Amino acid sequence: MKIGIVCYPTFGGSGVVATELGKALAERGHQVHFITYNQPVRLDLFSENLFYHEVSVSNYPLFEFQPYELALASRLVDVVRFEKLDILHVHYAIPHASAAFMAKQILATYGISIPVVTTLHGTDITLVGKDRTFKPVVTFSINKSDGVTSVSESLRKDTYDFFEIENEIKVIPNFIDLNRFSFKAKDHFRKAIAPNGEKILVHTSNFRKVKRTEDVVRIFAEVVKKVPAKLLMVGDGGERSGCEQLARDLGVADQTRFLGKQDAIEEILSVADLFLMPSQSESFGLAALEAMACKVPVISSNTGGLPELNVDGETGFLKDVGDVEGMAEASVYILEDEQRLQNFKDNALARAKIFDLKNILPQYEDYYAEVVARS
Numbered sequence: 001m002k003i004g005i006v007c008y009p010t011f012g013g014s015g016v017v018a019t020e021l022g023k024a025l026a027e028r029g030h031q032v033h034f035i036t037y038n039q040p041v042r043l044d045l046f047s048e049n050l051f052y053h054e055v056s057v058s059n060y061p062l063f064e065f066q067p068y069e070l071a072l073a074s075r076l077v078d079v080v081r082f083e084k085l086d087i088l089h090v091h092y093a094i095p096h097a098s099a100a101f102m103a104k105q106i107l108a109t110y111g112i113s114i115p116v117v118t119t120l121h122g123t124d125i126t127l128v129g130k131d132r133t134f135k136p137v138v139t140f141s142i143n144k145s146d147g148v149t150s151v152s153e154s155l156r157k158d159t160y161d162f163f164e165i166e167n168e169i170k171v172i173p174n175f176i177d178l179n180r181f182s183f184k185a186k187d188h189f190r191k192a193i194a195p196n197g198e199k200i201l202v203h204t205s206n207f208r209k210v211k212r213t214e215d216v217v218r219i220f221a222e223v224v225k226k227v228p229a230k231l232l233m234v235g236d237g238g239e240r241s242g243c244e245q246l247a248r249d250l251g252v253a254d255q256t257r258f259l260g261k262q263d264a265i266e267e268i269l270s271v272a273d274l275f276l277m278p279s280q281s282e283s284f285g286l287a288a289l290e291a292m293a294c295k296v297p298v299i300s301s302n303t304g305g306l307p308e309l310n311v312d313g314e315t316g317f318l319k320d321v322g323d324v325e326g327m328a329e330a331s332v333y334i335l336e337d338e339q340r341l342q343n344f345k346d347n348a349l350a351r352a353k354i355f356d357l358k359n360i361l362p363q364y365e366d367y368y369a370e371v372v373a374r375s
């Protein structure tokens with residue numbers, strides 16, 4: 001098939017899923033066209049089946065806000081017509097689903113029919129989409145999509161609860177490439193970070209409020225009272241400086257390293273003993289899946305789709321949002337006993353294997369075929 005993929009090209013989860021999906025589809029022989037404003041960060045591979053079409057918006061002085069959605073719709077019309085695409089798959093509803101709808105209407109005037117699949121990722125529904133500003137457009141564009149998928153049962157339910165949706169939503173969970181995300185012995189790295197055999201806790205995110213990154217520092221400050229440990233904070237975003245200050249205030253700055261954005265996340269995860277994800281809302285929790293694939297158990301909140309990934313008492317523990325004490329106790333419980341820690345690590349990997357790319361990719365291919373057949 002010739003597939004157009006629209007996504008945010010950044011480090012966010014939806015962009016990562018879209019890019020990894022496109023790369024895997026290209027390896028399966030499909031022709032994949034990315035249409036977005038920058039080269040997606042993980043589109044680092046050269047393949048004869050992969051194409052990138054830039055969307056650029058002219059900076060006309062009249063525009064206080066650049067009309068990206070219109071530029072995207074126009075670019076979609078252009079790419080679908082000239083590359084003769086079979087299907088458009090847009091990731092994150094805002095504004096991609098409505099831009100695709102507009103492109104579809106314009107293409108119809110050329111006698112071209114293109115089915116559109118929208119994948120809902122999380123904050124497009126749970127935060128941004130609920131904002132009254134966007135609600136009518138999000139509702140309309142989901143209902144007008146020819147196919148709709150969500151990354152968890154929880155997000156599917158939220159979408160039906162928050163919006164008046166007439167379309168069937170198919171759940172296709174996030175996936176992991178186990179060739180890339182797997183445990184790699186990095187003893188020298190581990191020794192450099194934890195020279196006295198301390199346990200290593202890791203958090204990776206874009207440091208937005210929804211991630212509750214200050215809870216990570218608070219949990220860690222409790223854990224080090226019982227277990228010698230180090231904390232690695234990976235990523236960057238608005239909450240980072242507050243976390244750095246909090247680490248100083250709580251007296252754990254010396255045991256905490258802020259690493260900023262990192263490409264080789266799997267190498268950092270390979271030295272980790274525990275992953276912390278205390279998010280306020282999390283539709284799936286791709287970062288936790290990446291950790292589990294590297295044999296790292298997860299202490300997370302029990303919000304959104306996290307219970308569909310992290311099995312309480314088996315691959316880690318789930319606690320209420322904001323239950324810093326409970327998350328710290330659960331962390332100590334796992335870390336204080338070597339055999340127990342090893343069991344949790346083994347269980348984390350076994351669970352991650354269920355979400356192997358090899359199992360999830362055919363679900364997207366079958367869904368594309370179904371949508372094309374009925375459109």
Ligand code: GMT
Nearest residue numbers: 012013014121122281282283284285286
């Ligand atoms: O929160 C992020 O890191 C970015 C956000 C996005 O849409 O770009 O991630 C969401 O999509 C990911 C991929 O489907 C999910 O694994 C994340 O759970 C989800 N984030 C939230 O729901 C907060």
